[in-house]
Amino acid sequence: MKANELDGYRKSLLDEKERLSAALEYLHTENPGVEEEDALELASLEEHLAEVGSVTLDREIDYSLEEVAQEGLSAIAGALERIEHGSFGRCESCGGPIAAERLAALPWASLCIDCKRHEEGS
Numbered sequence: 001m002k003a004n005e006l007d008g009y010r011k012s013l014l015d016e017k018e019r020l021s022a023a024l025e026y027l028h029t030e031n032p033g034v035e036e037e038d039a040l041e042l043a044s045l046e047e048h049l050a051e052v053g054s055v056t057l058d059r060e061i062d063y064s065l066e067e068v069a070q071e072g073l074s075a076i077a078g079a080l081e082r083i084e085h086g087s088f089g090r091c092e093s094c095g096g097p098i099a100a101e102r103l104a105a106l107p108w109a110s111l112c113i114d115c116k117r118h119e120e121g122s
């Protein structure tokens with residue numbers, strides 16, 4: 001992968017990291033009455049977090065947003081580490097390349113789409 005591509009992914013990962021950190025901070029602030037705007041913000045955050053690669057947001061078990069955000073942050077930390085070690089963009093399961101479209105949508109993805117589907121299917 002080219003250095004400028006890696007830089008792009010690193011930048012999106014850092015942006016996302018900032019967003020999740022802010023979200024966690026927000027979740028840690030106890031608000032007695034949730035304003036409508038905050039509720040909307042939370043809903044969009046929840047939707048956004050549901051996209052985080054390794055996370056399955058399951059409303060039935062009431063997976064907390066905080067856990068989702070934590071897991072997102074650790075996925076991002078892992079991806080940043082892979083950039084440092086030069087293994088970014090490689091599937092952790094089969095060692096094959098992760099499709100560019102997948103990385104563009106989920107830069108923290110650690111599995112290629114085939115392995116991801118396999119994991120979810122089992």
Ligand SMILES: [Zn+2]
Nearest residue numbers: 091094112115
């Ligand atoms: Zn794979």
